[in-house]
Amino acid sequence: MSQAPKVNSSSVEAAKTGKAGVRYRQEALDAFYDGFRAAGINFAAYLPDSMLDGVEQLMLERGGIECYQCSREDEGIAMAMGAFLVGKRPVALMEGSGIGMSGLILARGIVQKTPTLLMIGHNSTFGERYDYHGATRLVAEPVLRALDIPYHVLFDPADIRKVIVEAQATIEGQRIPVGILVPSHVIRESGEGR
Amino acid sequence: MNRTDLLQYISTLRNGDPMIISPGLANYPIAQAKDEPLTIYNMDMPYTTPMALGMALGWPERKVIAIEGDGSLLAGPGVLSTVARYRPKNLLIFVCDNGAYLTTGSGKAPTATVFGTDIEQLARAAGMENCLTVSELNAAKQAVDVAFTEPGPWLLVAKVDKQDWPLERGAHTLPMYVYEAGLIFHRAALQARSVKENP
Numbered sequence: 422m423s424q425a426p427k428v429n430s431s432s433v434e435a436a437k438t439g440k441a442g443v444r445y446r447q448e449a450l451d452a453f454y455d456g457f458r459a460a461g462i463n464f465a466a467y468l469p470d471s472m473l474d475g476v477e478q479l480m481l482e483r484g485g486i487e488c489y490q491c492s493r494e495d496e497g498i499a500m501a502m503g504a505f506l507v508g509k510r511p512v513a514l515m516e517g518s519g520i521g522m523s524g525l526i527l528a529r530g531i532v533q534k535t536p537t538l539l540m541i542g543h544n545s546t547f548g549e550r551y552d553y554h555g556a557t558r559l560v561a562e563p564v565l566r567a568l569d570i571p572y573h574v575l576f577d578p579a580d581i582r583k584v585i586v587e588a589q590a591t592i593e594g595q596r597i598p599v600g601i602l603v604p605s606h607v608i609r610e611s612g613e614g615r
Numbered sequence: 616m617n618r619t620d621l622l623q624y625i626s627t628l629r630n631g632d633p634m635i636i637s638p639g640l641a642n643y644p645i646a647q648a649k650d651e652p653l654t655i656y657n658m659d660m661p662y663t664t665p666m667a668l669g670m671a672l673g674w675p676e677r678k679v680i681a682i683e684g685d686g687s688l689l690a691g692p693g694v695l696s697t698v699a700r701y702r703p704k705n706l707l708i709f710v711c712d713n714g715a716y717l718t719t720g721s722g723k724a725p726t727a728t729v730f731g732t733d734i735e736q737l738a739r740a741a742g743m744e745n746c747l748t749v750s751e752l753n754a755a756k757q758a759v760d761v762a763f764t765e766p767g768p769w770l771l772v773a774k775v776d777k778q779d780w781p782l783e784r785g786a787h788t789l790p791m792y793v794y795e796a797g798l799i800f801h802r803a804a805l806q807a808r809s810v811k812e813n814p
Contacts, residue, residue, distance in 0.1 A: 489672060492693035495751055499662040503669025507804045529659050534797035
């Protein structure tokens with residue numbers, strides 16, 4: 422079976438400190454990983470982004486979750502849904518702009534009863550510093566609302582694990598996609614990377 | 616080459632393997648040949664190959680088949696780079712290239728393959744190795760045989776004509792609604808895996 426390439430610890434450290442000046446909150450990264458494991462997540466499709474890269478690198482480092490990098494977010498969601506259909510518990514990770522590109526595949530997943538967990542960086546809540554994320558923050562939550570996809574905006578890192586577990590329970594019980602949105606302050610050290 | 620002949624041949628080799636079919640007339644000959652529970656009909660384009668890729672990675676013990684059209688694949692060709700990155704040996708991508716958006720009604724709207732876009736070369740440029748274009752049915756059958764027996768991932772481009780469309784178009788129905796497809800497929804996959812893993 423094809424496996425995602427392993428990354429060495431130096432690359433993980435680079436992701437934590439970030440060549441772009443990003444420093445992640447280690448306790449938040451740990452909580453995401455622990456939450457995924459507690460929820461039974463065993464398949465991840467992701468397009469690297471500046472918000473969730475630390476989570477993705479940690480999953481690659483620690484293992485236990487098959488990780489696959491895609492070329493577009495809607496492609497990653499379709500991959501995750503395909504994995505669900507064959508018995509995996511998937512998550513698709515992306516920044517909010519990816520949800521903007523994914524209306525059709527999310528709708529297909531709803532109609533076809535083929536869900537996935539969605540982990541989404543950047544959103545419409547407070548804290549977005551960059552003007553060039555203006556379009557990104559306009560599309561994520563409105564698309565989720567338009568499709569009636571339940572979502573939760575994390576605000577306290579202490580909630581990460583519980584929210585992931587409950588989101589996955591909703592996915593399996595209701596067979597609908599569920600989104601978890603991750604603001605900057607939840608996953609990055611305050612004042613870093615801004 | 617007649618597309619229906621090729622699809623019926625693929626159906627004879629399928630042996631119940633998971634399959635996703637892009638939107639259009641390709642769905643009906645496959646359903647008529649033999650309906651299988653591990654089938655997703657009429658996938659919205661361009662998600663046939665991406666969803667099949669997720670299946671192939673998530674279930675490496677089974678062959679997974681994507682039935683693509685030229686228009687469908689060209690709507691999201693980036694997935695070929697992801698296929699090349701992970702190289703699932705169990706993924707088979709069959710592209711019926713008729714050079715047209717046939718389901719539009721007139722069938723007169725051409726795809727880019729009419730103007731020189733080469734899907735096989737696109738896949739090779741993305742990093743895939745097992746790629747082939749065939750124009751005759753016998754050659755296509757031989758290529759399909761190889762794809763079903765040799766490790767993939769495979770991408771086979773079959774240059775098909777449009778003569779099947781007047782015959783196929785009509786009041787055909789598929790054996791399941793999209794609304795129930797995910798439930799049927801998921802249940803069948805879990806059952807198959809349970810039998811395999813807990814005989």
